[in-house]
Amino acid sequence: MATDILLILEKGIWFGFAAIGFAVLFNVPQRTLKIIWLIGAAGGLTKLMLMQCNIGIVIATFAGASLVGVLSVYAAHNKHAPPLVFSIPGVIPMIPGAFAYRMMLGLMQLSGTAVSNEAYYQTLAETASNGLKTMFILMALAVGVAIPMLISRKETIKKIRHKSDSL
Amino acid sequence: MNRQNIEKVKEVEEMLLDVGTLLMSNGASTGRVRTTVNRIADALGYDVELLITSRSLMLTVTEENGSDYTSSVRRTPPHGVNFRLVSGISRMSWRIIEDKLSLEQINEEISRLTSLPHYPRLVVLSLVALAGASFCRLFGGEGWELVVTFVASFFGLFIRQEAIKKRFNPYLSIVFASFAASMIAGLSVKLGIGDTPEHALATSVLFLIPGVPLINSLTDLIDGNTLNGIVRGINGFIMAFAIALGLMCAMQIYGL
Numbered sequence: 001m002a003t004d005i006l007l008i009l010e011k012g013i014w015f016g017f018a019a020i021g022f023a024v025l026f027n028v029p030q031r032t033l034k035i036i037w038l039i040g041a042a043g044g045l046t047k048l049m050l051m052q053c054n055i056g057i058v059i060a061t062f063a064g065a066s067l068v069g070v071l072s073v074y075a076a077h078n079k080h081a082p083p084l085v086f087s088i089p090g091v092i093p094m095i096p097g098a099f100a101y102r103m104m105l106g107l108m109q110l111s112g113t114a115v116s117n118e119a120y121y122q123t124l125a126e127t128a129s130n131g132l133k134t135m136f137i138l139m140a141l142a143v144g145v146a147i148p149m150l151i152s153r154k155e156t157i158k159k160i161r162h163k164s165d166s167l
Numbered sequence: 168m169n170r171q172n173i174e175k176v177k178e179v180e181e182m183l184l185d186v187g188t189l190l191m192s193n194g195a196s197t198g199r200v201r202t203t204v205n206r207i208a209d210a211l212g213y214d215v216e217l218l219i220t221s222r223s224l225m226l227t228v229t230e231e232n233g234s235d236y237t238s239s240v241r242r243t244p245p246h247g248v249n250f251r252l253v254s255g256i257s258r259m260s261w262r263i264i265e266d267k268l269s270l271e272q273i274n275e276e277i278s279r280l281t282s283l284p285h286y287p288r289l290v291v292l293s294l295v296a297l298a299g300a301s302f303c304r305l306f307g308g309e310g311w312e313l314v315v316t317f318v319a320s321f322f323g324l325f326i327r328q329e330a331i332k333k334r335f336n337p338y339l340s341i342v343f344a345s346f347a348a349s350m351i352a353g354l355s356v357k358l359g360i361g362d363t364p365e366h367a368l369a370t371s372v373l374f375l376i377p378g379v380p381l382i383n384s385l386t387d388l389i390d391g392n393t394l395n396g397i398v399r400g401i402n403g404f405i406m407a408f409a410i411a412l413g414l415m416c417a418m419q420i421y422g423l
Binding site: 011014015017018019020021022023024025026027028029032044080081082084085087088091092093095097098100101102104108138139141142143145146147149150 | 194195196199248249250251252253254255257258261285286290291294295296297298299300301302304305306324366368369370373374376378379381382383384385386389390407411414415418
């Protein structure tokens with residue numbers, strides 16, 4: 001149990017670095033880099049912790065992505081940068097690369113010559129499962145991160161009205 | 168209508184077109200482009216109507232208390248991602264409201280923002296390669312597999328940057344990059360470096376994933392900008408297919 005938790009915490013560090021790599025690729029302002037590391041790690045840790053509690057990977061990813069979305073709205077207010085600067089690098093480490101890779105392998109096998117019927121159906125079932133997981137995890141990521149941004153947009157507009165009234 | 172007045176509206180319109188196309192081509196969602204352009208026009212005392220598509224921007228600017236208006240269309244440059252610019256323009260739009268910037272000051276600020284430096288190339292390459300290695304660790308890779316993924320991502324991104332510099336088709340650049348990265352990672356599978364070298368092969372191409380188009384696509388769709396959302400989504404899917412194509416070519420060559 002203790003080693004499990006250590007392993008999860010270690011992976012949190014890697015989640016942070018994956019987020020930083022994409023942040024630099026997207027040329028984010030330098031003052032936001034530390035926060036992006038923290039947000040990426042927090043989102044990834046949430047996902048892994050929930051999966052440790054036997055919650056499905058899609059729901060766990062959705063929870064992680066929503067946390068990233070909420071945190072990036074807060075970070076946006078503090079660091080004066082739009083939320084997407086934090087949220088997009090923050091969720092990218094949760095992308096289901098391994099499932100997508102296995103789905104592609106499966107598709108390649110399926111399109112080749114089928115050896116026997118049984119093996120074919122086995123591959124078909126695995127490919128369908130991997131493909132569906134990839135699709136639903138991607139949707140969970142995108143929806144999870146988009147909703148907090150859309151909710152907070154209304155608040156910002158109110159703030160503009162308020163600010164321009166008080167001038 | 169007096170001529171001088173029209174000239175002034177035209178100048179404002181040019182600036183708003185700059186802001187809109189810069190935001191759109193550097194990774195902002197449609198909703199953000201609309202809000203920011205409206206916010207700036209509002210602060211300067213103009214009304215603006217926008218038609219935003221993924222590769223062009225059309226707007227009509229009207230004086231708030233006058234009858235002078237102008238319309239024009241501008242083609243949006245090819246999409247890339249530069250969040251420093253998006254963030255800078257967003258900050259500027261607040262300063263326009265709070266500090267009452269003049270049109271000249273705004274234009275100066277825009278040219279300053281567009282000339283802001285990127286991170287040094289070596290830093291970008293190494294940090295993206297580190298991100299690749301992190302992916303490998305997250306999917307269960309260990310030791311040498313991390314090193315292989317680091318090297319593969321480093322050279323993959325290098326190839327992509329060079330291909331973009333030589334003005335290849337953007338999707339083709341992704342195919343080149345994915346092919347290069349998976350050729351390097353595939354070599355480690357062939358030579359049997361590490362315990363589970365498949366991890367290195369699967370994660371060596373992940374630095375290419377079209378994260379910004381796909382997430383912006385969903386944001387646009389939820390936001391009601393359905394057409395732009397669909398366009399971005401299809402763009403993201405073609406990029407994903409380009410990655411798969413490069414990976415598949417390398418795997419066929421190695422016979423994996």
